Each structure stands twice: as structure tokens, then as C-alpha cells.
Amino acid sequence: MKKYWTLFRIALENNMAYRGRALIWMLFDLLWIGVFPFIWFTIIQLRGGEVAGWSGSMIIVYYILMMVLSNIVFLHPEAFMAGEIYSGKFSNYLIKPHSYLGYVFLHEISYKIVRFVLFFPFFIPLFFVVCHFGGFSVDILPQLGFAGLAALLGIPIFFLSAYIIGLTSFWLEDSYSARTIFWATSGLFGGQYAPFELMPRFFEQVAAVLPFKYALYFPLRVASAQLTSAQLLTGFSMQLVWIFVLVFLTRIVWIHGVRAYSAVGR
Amino acid sequence: MVYVTIAAWGCKISMYRYFKIFLLLARDNFIRQTAYRPSFFLILIGKLLRVFLFVAFTDAIFSNVPVLADWTHERVPLLILTLFILEFLTGITFHRNLLYWFPEWIYKGEYDYIVARPINNIFLTSFRMIDFYDLISLVGISAILIGYLIALAIPLSQLIGYSILLLAAYFILFAFTLTLASINFWTFIPTGIGRLYESIERLNRFPLDVLPKFWRVALFYVVPVAVAGNIPAKFLIGTWSWWQLLYIVVFAAVIFWLAVKIWYRALRHYSSVA
Numbered sequence: 001m002k003k004y005w006t007l008f009r010i011a012l013e014n015n016m017a018y019r020g021r022a023l024i025w026m027l028f029d030l031l032w033i034g035v036f037p038f039i040w041f042t043i044i045q046l047r048g049g050e051v052a053g054w055s056g057s058m059i060i061v062y063y064i065l066m067m068v069l070s071n072i073v074f075l076h077p078e079a080f081m082a083g084e085i086y087s088g089k090f091s092n093y094l095i096k097p098h099s100y101l102g103y104v105f106l107h108e109i110s111y112k113i114v115r116f117v118l119f120f121p122f123f124i125p126l127f128f129v130v131c132h133f134g135g136f137s138v139d140i141l142p143q144l145g146f147a148g149l150a151a152l153l154g155i156p157i158f159f160l161s162a163y164i165i166g167l168t169s170f171w172l173e174d175s176y177s178a179r180t181i182f183w184a185t186s187g188l189f190g191g192q193y194a195p196f197e198l199m200p201r202f203f204e205q206v207a208a209v210l211p212f213k214y215a216l217y218f219p220l221r222v223a224s225a226q227l228t229s230a231q232l233l234t235g236f237s238m239q240l241v242w243i244f245v246l247v248f249l250t251r252i253v254w255i256h257g258v259r260a261y262s263a264v265g266r
Numbered sequence: 267m268v269y270v271t272i273a274a275w276g277c278k279i280s281m282y283r284y285f286k287i288f289l290l291l292a293r294d295n296f297i298r299q300t301a302y303r304p305s306f307f308l309i310l311i312g313k314l315l316r317v318f319l320f321v322a323f324t325d326a327i328f329s330n331v332p333v334l335a336d337w338t339h340e341r342v343p344l345l346i347l348t349l350f351i352l353e354f355l356t357g358i359t360f361h362r363n364l365l366y367w368f369p370e371w372i373y374k375g376e377y378d379y380i381v382a383r384p385i386n387n388i389f390l391t392s393f394r395m396i397d398f399y400d401l402i403s404l405v406g407i408s409a410i411l412i413g414y415l416i417a418l419a420i421p422l423s424q425l426i427g428y429s430i431l432l433l434a435a436y437f438i439l440f441a442f443t444l445t446l447a448s449i450n451f452w453t454f455i456p457t458g459i460g461r462l463y464e465s466i467e468r469l470n471r472f473p474l475d476v477l478p479k480f481w482r483v484a485l486f487y488v489v490p491v492a493v494a495g496n497i498p499a500k501f502l503i504g505t506w507s508w509w510q511l512l513y514i515v516v517f518a519a520v521i522f523w524l525a526v527k528i529w530y531r532a533l534r535h536y537s538s539v540a
Contacts (some may be wrong), residue, residue: 181308198326
């Protein structure tokens with residue numbers, strides 16, 4: 001356990017040193033709230049104040065919560081892993097006395113912590129300004145426990161999905177292709193662009209067979225208290241199922257990937 | 267008169283030389299990118315999937331309302347196609363070179379190699395890696411756009427104005443990117459800035475007229491990021507005038523001149539320490 005704590009500490013210090021990167025990505029997240037809510041807000045106003053059960057204020061809250069959640073859930077180890085495998089640096093990890101998965105996870109989590117600490121001072125005033133001028137309040141306290149749990153379970157779902165994408169570098173040499181597809185699908189089918197109720201059924205049907213919905217959309221719906229007890233139970237069960245499936249897949253891909261690895265970059 | 271002729275000849279020779287270098291750089295990168303063929307084709311599939319998903323998403327938005335800030339369901343493809351044309355054009359040429367590779371060259375100390383060449387260093391820095399992933403996508407998107415323009419029977423004058431705006435947009439985006447890249451001579455900026463810049467550029471996927479007035483003025487006139495999609499497309503649908511076009515052209519010329527000045531000023535700070 002001590003060695004993992006040391007790994008975490010080193011990764012944290014490293015990320016603190018390059019906090020500019022975290023700040024830039026945080027601004028990236030803030031952009032979401034700059035355009036999408038206005039588009040949907042305008043549409044909802046044009047449709048008489050409500051579309052598929054979504055009012056103007058609900059959609060703004062949706063994007064605010066999305067911004068917070070994406071700062072917690074989105075872990076992106078795939079580009080880093082691809083570089084390590086492509087360059088052959090990955091060989092170093094094969095002889096180290098710790099798990100590669102654990103190392104990558106701690107590396108990403110430490111980055112998330114730095115990013116979240118930087119994000120919060122921006123977020124709180126922004127949140128109050130939006131609520132004040134929008135004339136509404138967000139009360140997530142009653143479901144904070146469930147929402148927190150759903151978000152925590154969303155982290156491994158997203159992380160393991162990205163981790164598997166990173167592992168495809170064992171076969172693809174340059175896994176940019178897999179990453180492009182991953183980035184294109186994870187946001188859209190995770191509900192990052194819009195609630196599924198506002199989109200054609202096709203999107204929800206595809207999202208139902210992918211893990212991203214349970215990493216992002218489900219915690220968000222829990223936070224906005226729009227789910228019944230049965231839906232909550234189904235959602236949490238699905239999260240656990242996806243974690244189990246992804247852990248299993250990670251194991252399989254890892255075993256075959258390491259066999260295929262030739263350290264050709266070295 | 268003699269001097270003018272000599273200058274014109276010199277310019278012609280120089281243009282021809284740079285064109286040849288451009289082709290050489292393109293060929294070199296084509297070989298590099300197609301070295302891993304499965305990966306090359308998968309990236310193309312990934313790019314197409316991204317375009318498809320985005321079109322489906324936009325279609326979903328517009329299925330909710332018949333008109334959104336002057337944009338009807340028939341007009342919206344003009345906006346999306348314009349965005350993709352510019353995104354691919356910049357992607358093929360300077361975008362990744364300046365925002366992704368250039369900081370790395372500086373960081374690793376490889377930039378000396380470029381500075382030492384007897385070629386204009388803005389040219390070599392911006393066009394060193396010609397991206398063929400986006401070239402193939404650009405051909406496809408251009409064909410769709412041309413077909414769509416013919417189907418909509420857009421008048422020739424509007425097409426000319428649109429082409430001018432596309433060119434101006436390319437120069438404005440180049441100037442923004444070059445200025446951003448120049449900062450690396452003073453202080454290393456991480457590649458995440460490239461992603462941030464892309465996101466700002468991609469705001470143009472949507473009609474920016476829905477934004478509050480303050481944002482509209484800022485994005486259309488002060489820092490015309492809207493030029494990466496909204497402005498040329500607005501000209502096509504007749505909601506952007508020739509006077510506004512002139513403003514964008516003048517803005518493009520000024521910002522391009524300024525960006526080049528900033529670059530050379532910043533270059534003086536290059537210390538070759540990596």
C-alpha cells in the first residue's frame with residue numbers, strides 16, 4: 001500500500017507543478033456552459049417553455065451539473081498510455097513491482113484532484129451568478145448522497161473504458177484512431193451534449209448498450225432528483241454490471257496485449 | 267519598370283520554390299502517416315464517424331424547432347459544412363504544427379533544426395507536417411458542400427463573397443494560431459491549449475445568434491471567432507452584408523500582419539535551451 005501512496009504523492013506533486021495544463025482543460029469544460037444551454041434554452045422558449053418535460057431552468061441546471069460531473073468523472077489515460085506503448089517506455093513498467101493499472105489510475109486521479117481544486121473557486125461564483133440572474137435555485141442536498149455514490153461509481157466506468165482504448169496501442173501502433181472514435185462517442189452517448197429526452201430515440205438506444213451513459217448521464221439524473229426508486233436501483237445495478245464487465249475486459253485485453261507487445265519503440 | 271519586373275520574377279521563383287517545398291513536406295508526411303495502414307484507415311473511419319454523429323446531433327436539435335435565429339433546417343447544413351471545411355483546411359496545414367508539434371519542438375530543443383534552414387521559418391513551422399487524415403475528409407465534405415450549393419441555387423455573387431470570407435477566415439485563424447504559438451518563445455505552453463482553441467473554434471457548430479448580445483458582438487466583431495463557420499455561412503443565407511464582409515477582410519489583413527510581427531518579435535527570445 002505504501003508504494004501506491006508514494007506513487008500517488010509523486011503524481012500529485014508532478015501535476016501541481018504543471019497546473020497550467022489543468023487550468024486550460026478546466027476552461028475547456030467551462031466552454032460547454034457557454035453555448036449549449038443558450039441553444040436549448042432558446043429552443044425551449046420557442047416551444048412554449050417546455051420540451052419533453054424539460055424547462056429552461058432545468059436545462060441550465062443540467063449543464064451546470066454536467067460541468068461539475070465532467071470534472072470528476074472524465075479520466076483520460078488513453079493518450080498518455082498510447083505514448084508510453086508507442087515509444088517503448090512501457091517496458092519499464094513490466095519489471096516494476098506495482099500494477100500498471102494502479103499506476104495509471106493514481107496518475108489520473110491526482111490530476112483530477114488538482115483540476116478540481118482549481119475548478120472550484122471559478123465554479124462557485126459562476127454558479128451563484130447563473131442562479132441569481134436565471135432566477136432559480138438548485139437544491140441537490142436531498143439526493144447528494146446518492147448522486148455522490150453514482151458519480152464515484154461513474155469514475156471507474158469511464159476510466160476503465162479509456163484504459164481499454166489506451167491498451168489498443170499494443171496492436172494499432174498509433175492508437176489515435178481508437179481515441180478519435182472514443183472521444184466522438186463517449187461525450188455524445190454519455191449525455192454530455194444534451195439530455196437524451198431531447199434527442200431522437202436512436203441516441204438513447206445506442207447509449208443503452210454503451211457504458212458512458214452510466215458514467216455521466218445517470219449520476220446527473222440522480223443529482224437532479226428526476227428518478228424513481230426503481231430507476232435508481234436499476235441505474236446503480238447497471239453501474240455495477242458495467243464495472244464488472246469492464247474489469248473483465250481490461251484483464252483480457254491486458255493479457256493479450258502484453259503478449260503482443262514487442263517494445264519495438266525502444 | 268525593370269525593378270518591378272525583376273521583383274515579380276523573384277516573387278514567382280520564390281512562390282514556385284515554396285510550392286515545391288510544400289509538396290515535398292506533404293509527400294514526406296504521407297509516407298509517414300500511411301506507414302501504419304490499418305491505423306490510417308481507422309483514423310479516417312473515426313473522422314467520418316465524428317462528422318456523422320455531429321450531423322445527427324444537429325439534426326436532432328433542429329428537429330425541435332423550424333427556425334432558430336434565422337437558421338432553418340435547410341440552411342443549417344451550410345453552417346456545419348462551412349465549419350468542417352475550415353476545420354479540415356486548418357487541420358491539414360498549420361493547426362497541429364503550431365499548436366501541437368511546435369511546442370514540442372521547442373521543449374525538446376528540436377526547433378534549432380527549423381531556424382537554421384534557409385527557408386522562411388513561419389512557413390516551415392506552420393506547414394512542416396501536412397495532415398492527410400483531414401485531406402481525405404476535406405475532399406468528401408467539399409463535394410457535399412458543392413452539391414448542396416448547386417441544389418440550393420445560391421447566386422454567383424454570394425458564392426464569390428463566401429469564397430472571399432473562407433479565405434479571410436483561413437488567414438484570421440492562422441493569425442490567431444500563430445500568435446498563440448508565439449507565446450512558446452517566452453514561456454512553454456502545454457498542448458492542451460490546442461484543444462481549448464479547437465473548442466472555441468467549434469463553437470461555430472451552432473448558430474451563435476442565439477447567444478446574448480454581448481457575446482454576439484464579441485464573437486462576431488471584436489475577436490471574430492465566428493468567422494470559422496457562422497460568418498461565411500451567414501453570407502450564403504444573406505444575413506451578412508458586403509460591408510460586413512469588407513470589415514472581415516480588413517480585419518484579416520491587419521491581424522495577419524500583426525501576428526507575423528509578433529512572431530518575429532517573439533523569435534528573438536528563442537534561446538535554444540531545452
